[in-house]
Amino acid sequence: MKNNRIGLKLGFVIITVFLIVLVFLGFTIDRLFTSFYIDRMRTENEELGSHFAVMAQSDSTSGEMMKTFAEFSNVSIFNVNANSEVILHSGTHDSSDRKIIRSSDLERIFAGKKVNFLYTEPSGIRYFVSGQPIYVKDVAASALYVMSSTEKMEQSLLAVRNLLILSGIGAFLLALGITWIIAQYLSRPLLKMQQATRKIAAGDLETRLDINSNDEMGSLAHAINDLAVDLQRYRDTRQEFFANISHELRTPITYLEGYSQVLQQELYETVEEKNKYLGIIHDEALRLQHLVEDLFDLSKMEEGKINLELDWVNMSDLTQQAVRKVELKAREKSLSLKYKENGMMKKIRGDKKRMEQIILNLLENAVRYTEKGEINVSLSYTSSAFLLVVEDSGIGIPKDEIPYIFERFYRVEKSRSRQYGGTGLGLSIVKKLVELQGGQITVTSEVDKGTRFEIQFYQQP
Ligand SMILES: Nc1ncnc2c1ncn2[C@@H]1O[C@H](COP(=O)(O)OP(=O)(O)OP(=O)(O)O)[C@@H](O)[C@H]1O
């Protein structure tokens, strides 16, 4: 019950609205029926009065006949002369109760008008009273009152009311049942979702919801499932990330430790050997420095704390500078490194240092993963976009690994790293930096043929 509060609230609201409508409707129907009955009885009573008046005006009708007719018609009659004296009375109404005969009414009747009103006897019985003149030789000679008891009408009304209350109760119970079903229908998936999210929060990330409806509930359940998948992936990559970091740090540290010990204990024979070990120590220290810088960049980007220093950047200059920086390494491997430019040069909005980092990373990869052939760098300016292409004729990337190369620490075949010395952080940084500056990076590659990275930035008008 405690968990079913939504169902209760919902049910309460629906039932309250329903009750308001029901009471309002019942009241209106009751009013309609009551006024319909009253109108009908009033007209009937008035018509009866007219009949009696016609009868009384006929010479052939005696007082006794009038009384008999009155008994048959189940009404009381009073015939009152101009001096307010009752000259004829018949019916169940107490003839000593003369309160219905009011002088103001008599005046109107004797003036030729009809009066109609509702009268309540001291005993509580109510009557419709209709008074009209009886003419003798075109002169109003007396006033005839006809009184019909409202008892029958009240009985009918009571029956209608009972029926209304009964159907109201029926409708209420039906609504209660339907509301309960709707509340259950709506709250059950919510409860399921609540339980699932609690489980997810407690670390059970394999939890999935099985709600397939096509409505908001369905999409909420879907979103929760997606969240669980994301969290699971996040947890797994985080574990992997820490494992990777410790692994990546351990290798250079082992080298540093080993070779510094060799130098300390003077376990070398020649100066060249000593210099070689010093060179290794220097390289490994650099490697450590790069790794720490990359990790620092990545963590800043992931927290969204990286500050871009936006400026108008001349990409041509920047790219040519970067090409010059890797030229030496390319020459060492006898690779041809070419730069080409298409379209009218335009400055684009970006962070100069970060742009250089992007280009250098791609160029370093191209040089690192190409044994023979060429590396082509091209810049293309169009009216709405700017395209940077770094293409090499290197070892390429297998098709099924392409989707992962932008992930942190991802390296194609782990054995490559030993040969080429990368840590797998470069491209993940490149992708983040490109996206941070509103660009897009795509890659196409074929094993043993080469790789082509394309970066596109849309230019602000
Ligand atoms: N031009 C390329 N040709 C072939 N393979 C590539 C190329 N660029 C990237 N790769 C593959 O993608 C992997 C990920 O590249 P990334 O630049 O992220 O890492 P890395 O070069 O190994 O290390 P880092 O750049 O951090 O020093 C590389 O290990 C490599 O296997």
Ligand SMILES: [Mg+2]
């Ligand atoms: Mg790299």
